[in-house]
Amino acid sequence: MNDITETRKPPVATTGILGWLRMNLFSNWVNSLISIFVLYILFQFVPWILNWTIFAADFKYNFNGEEIINREMCSRVLDPENGGACWAIIYVRFYQFMYGFYPREEVWRVNLSYIMLAVAVVPLLFDNFPFRKHFLKFTYVFPVIAFFLLNGGLGLESVSTNKWGGLLVTLVLGCTGIALAFPLGIILALGRRSNLPVISMMCTLFIEFIRGVPLITLLFFGMVMLPLFLPEGIDMDGLARVLVAVTLFQSAYMAEVIRGGLQAIPQGQYEAARSIGLSYWQMNLKVVLPQAIRISIPSIVNTSIGLFKDTTLVIIVGLLDLLGIGRGALADTTWLGLAYEVYFFVSLVFFIFTFAMSRYSLYLEKKLKTGINMGAD
Amino acid sequence: MRSNFNFFSDEKFRSIFFQTLVIGLFALGIFFIVQTTAYNLEKRNIATGWRFLSDPAGFDISFSPFINFKSTDTHLDVYFVGVLNTLLVSFCGCIAATILGFLVGIIRLSSNWLLVRVAYIYVEFTRNVPLLLQIILWYSILIQLPRVKQSLEFLDVFFISNRGIYSPRPVFETGFSYVFIAIILAFISSFVIRSWAKKRQDKTGKQFPVLSSAFGLIIILPLLLFFIIGSPMSFDYPALKGFNFKGGMVIRPEFIAMFLALTIYTAAFISETVRSGILSVTKGQREASASLGLKKSWIMRLIIIPQALRVIVPPLTSQYLNLTKNSSLGIAVGYADLVHGFGGISLNQTGQAIECMVIVMATYLTISLTISVFMNIYNRSIQFKEK
Numbered sequence: 066m067n068d069i070t071e072t073r074k075p076p077v078a079t080t081g082i083l084g085w086l087r088m089n090l091f092s093n094w095v096n097s098l099i100s101i102f103v104l105y106i107l108f109q110f111v112p113w114i115l116n117w118t119i120f121a122a123d124f125k126y127n128f129n130g131e132e133i134i135n136r137e138m139c140s141r142v143l144d145p146e147n148g149g150a151c152w153a154i155i156y157v158r159f160y161q162f163m164y165g166f167y168p169r170e171e172v173w174r175v176n177l178s179y180i181m182l183a184v185a186v187v188p189l190l191f192d193n194f195p196f197r198k199h200f201l202k203f204t205y206v207f208p209v210i211a212f213f214l215l216n217g218g219l220g221l222e223s224v225s226t227n228k229w230g231g232l233l234v235t236l237v238l239g240c241t242g243i244a245l246a247f248p249l250g251i252i253l254a255l256g257r258r259s260n261l262p263v264i265s266m267m268c269t270l271f272i273e274f275i276r277g278v279p280l281i282t283l284l285f286f287g288m289v290m291l292p293l294f295l296p297e298g299i300d301m302d303g304l305a306r307v308l309v310a311v312t313l314f315q316s317a318y319m320a321e322v323i324r325g326g327l328q329a330i331p332q333g334q335y336e337a338a339r340s341i342g343l344s345y346w347q348m349n350l351k352v353v354l355p356q357a358i359r360i361s362i363p364s365i366v367n368t369s370i371g372l373f374k375d376t377t378l379v380i381i382v383g384l385l386d387l388l389g390i391g392r393g394a395l396a397d398t399t400w401l402g403l404a405y406e407v408y409f410f411v412s413l414v415f416f417i418f419t420f421a422m423s424r425y426s427l428y429l430e431k432k433l434k435t436g437i438n439m440g441a442d
Numbered sequence: 443m444r445s446n447f448n449f450f451s452d453e454k455f456r457s458i459f460f461q462t463l464v465i466g467l468f469a470l471g472i473f474f475i476v477q478t479t480a481y482n483l484e485k486r487n488i489a490t491g492w493r494f495l496s497d498p499a500g501f502d503i504s505f506s507p508f509i510n511f512k513s514t515d516t517h518l519d520v521y522f523v524g525v526l527n528t529l530l531v532s533f534c535g536c537i538a539a540t541i542l543g544f545l546v547g548i549i550r551l552s553s554n555w556l557l558v559r560v561a562y563i564y565v566e567f568t569r570n571v572p573l574l575l576q577i578i579l580w581y582s583i584l585i586q587l588p589r590v591k592q593s594l595e596f597l598d599v600f601f602i603s604n605r606g607i608y609s610p611r612p613v614f615e616t617g618f619s620y621v622f623i624a625i626i627l628a629f630i631s632s633f634v635i636r637s638w639a640k641k642r643q644d645k646t647g648k649q650f651p652v653l654s655s656a657f658g659l660i661i662i663l664p665l666l667l668f669f670i671i672g673s674p675m676s677f678d679y680p681a682l683k684g685f686n687f688k689g690g691m692v693i694r695p696e697f698i699a700m701f702l703a704l705t706i707y708t709a710a711f712i713s714e715t716v717r718s719g720i721l722s723v724t725k726g727q728r729e730a731s732a733s734l735g736l737k738k739s740w741i742m743r744l745i746i747i748p749q750a751l752r753v754i755v756p757p758l759t760s761q762y763l764n765l766t767k768n769s770s771l772g773i774a775v776g777y778a779d780l781v782h783g784f785g786g787i788s789l790n791q792t793g794q795a796i797e798c799m800v801i802v803m804a805t806y807l808t809i810s811l812t813i814s815v816f817m818n819i820y821n822r823s824i825q826f827k828e829k
Contacts, residue, residue: 089555263461279770289795374572419570
């Protein structure tokens with residue numbers, strides 16, 4: 066047994082920078098060893114990566130001051146020892162990364178859609194946005210406007226979807242998939258919880274089937290099987306077929322998330338709604354769903370992040386999204402071998418979108434935890 | 443009483459009416475699709491039926507570690523090679539991702555600020571970049587390795603090149619089956635000893651050195667037997683002949699890229715579930731066990747982990763399912779899994795899209811279902827049993 070009266074040494078500094086270092090990095094000898102090791106690795110790695118991506122990198126001109134037009138002019142090809150990344154490939158192909166092969170004289174339509182997308186989505190995300198109600202009216206009509214703007218019609222020149230590419234395709238797939246899957250997911254979730262055995266069984270089978278197979282098989286289904294199911298004369302283009310597959314896929318995941326929200330609503334809410342004489346649909350639309358969706362929004366955002374990342378799979382069935390354009394650039398002999406630059410750039414674009422979404426979902430979770438008047442809209 | 447009785451206000455009638463309507467519409471839709479499909483297939487001269495499965499495939503598969511595949515083998519063999527390759531990369535990926543995920547999850551709760559930050563950056567970066575991109579990136583790194591002629595050598599028996607990793611292949615000779623049987627017996631007896639020791643400890647409180655006895659049974663006993671019989675195993679070493687290595691065992695870059703990407707991507711998600719699982723165990727549990735005088739490592743092993751597992755296992759199951767489904771992305775780098783081999787090349791050669799896709803989807807459903815069943819059994823075994 067320890068001697069109770071044993072005198073202890075006075076505590077060493079626990080405040081200030083020194084104290085912080087001692088507490089967080091060098092609290093015991095194992096921790097100190099780990100800290101030194103990690104610091105060593107970081108000092109080896111971080112300067113190198115910063116140098117490669119920024120300080121020694123070419124942006125538009127190489128170290129001779131010439132404008133880079135092919136791989137031979139990149140500093141890292143001319144001088145493999147000192148040259149960094151050659152971002153010129155991104156610079157030269159930036160238009161393709163953003164719009165694909167959309168005709169240059171019509172590109173204002175894409176830009177306008179991007180701006181309108183921001184106007185339609187941002188007020189939707191924040192409760193306290195000024196004049197939110199009026200903006201939301203625009204959100205509802207935005208898909209129709211965007212469809213005609215991008216696709217053509219109503220006096221605008223038609224632009225075939227096989228000319229779309231890059232970020233445009235990524236955003237179209239992601240946003241349309243999420244927007245269409247949301248109502249479908251609600252219907253499936255309600256169906257799965259329905260008292261009617263046939264409907265509940267059909268919804269359950271559909272959801273479990275979709276969740277049991279990989280997205281790529283559904284994309285193949287959309288690409289090779291869907292045309293066989295359609296009667297003669299009805300032709301769907303590649304983007305539309307992929308959208309069908311993506312929407313079906315996402316709706317099953319959305320349904321499970323919303324079902325989780327529905328299950329969290331106390332039974333009393335259902336009973337109260339029925340007792341004041343609301344019908345099934347009135348009960349769901351006016352009482353249950355507004356509460357259920359509100360608590361499942363963080364999870365909805367999380368599955369949406371998953372879908373946004375999964376849109377890259379369309380390159381396997383031949384669509385040119387951001388990654389597809391990147392691979393196209395690499396297959397071009399003038400830029401052969403600049404894979405890291407392209408993949409770095411594409412990763413960065415995806416990271417910006419998905420990281421923002423995950424931060425938003427965290428923000429919502431925090432708000433939900435603190436919000437007391439839950440359900441009172 | 444009203445004279446015109448409204449059937450629709452009767453809930454029972456309404457329920458039957460709507461369900462019949464839905465079934466009717468569904469059947470009509472199926473009928474319509476079958477009709478159009480049959481017409482379309484006939485018009486495009488696409489054969490139907492399952493006969494194509496026994497036709498020779500006519501293409502080679504570069505990675506088939508379990509079945510010696512030749513181009514004269516049938517499409518059914520392509521299917522089996524595909525299933526085995528899918529299972530192989532999923533199995534290896536699940537195990538490695540679990541280990542890495544637990545490690546990172548625990549690191550993120552450690553007291554070392556620097557390590558926590560590094561782990562955090564790893565998790566955020568890998569979670570927020572599409573998996574397909576990561577697979578392609580790993581593959582493009584691996585094919586930058588030196589060519590076969592200049593391959594990197596380790597101990598003169600391992601060769602790393604852009605064709606993959608070549609290593610010696612163990613060749614089992616007669617008599618090795620005894621060692622194999624001994625290993626299996628050792629595993630079984632270790633489990634028996636474990637359950638006996640647990641029962642005894644519950645009853646009498648006496649402990650039994652289970653781990654060291656299992657170690658002796660599983661490793662030392664077969665090893666002794668191995669040398670007593672006279673080492674019935676030799677190695678087939680890879681050797682450079684012409685433009686490629688002959689002999690030995692090879693792990694292709696497609697597999698390595700898939701394995702690395704799946705592991706690193708899924709481990710980031712697993713680490714988050716592990717972290718939240720450990721955090722879900724209340725502080726009081728830790729303090730109570732510390733006040734009982736348990737060692738730090740015991741607190742983790744006996745108190746924290748068993749309770750955390752209850753929270754961790756359900757999301758872990760869905761991560762395993764995700765990993766298995768994500769292994770279908772092998773098609774992007776030419777890994778001959780189910781989707782690439784059978785759903786891709788065989789489908790394109792035979793044109794029998796419907797049959798191929800039905801088989802592929804049914805197989806994935808079976809695999810998913812099997813994983814969920816086993817994980818549910820495991821989950822039930824670790825859940826808190828209320829007395």
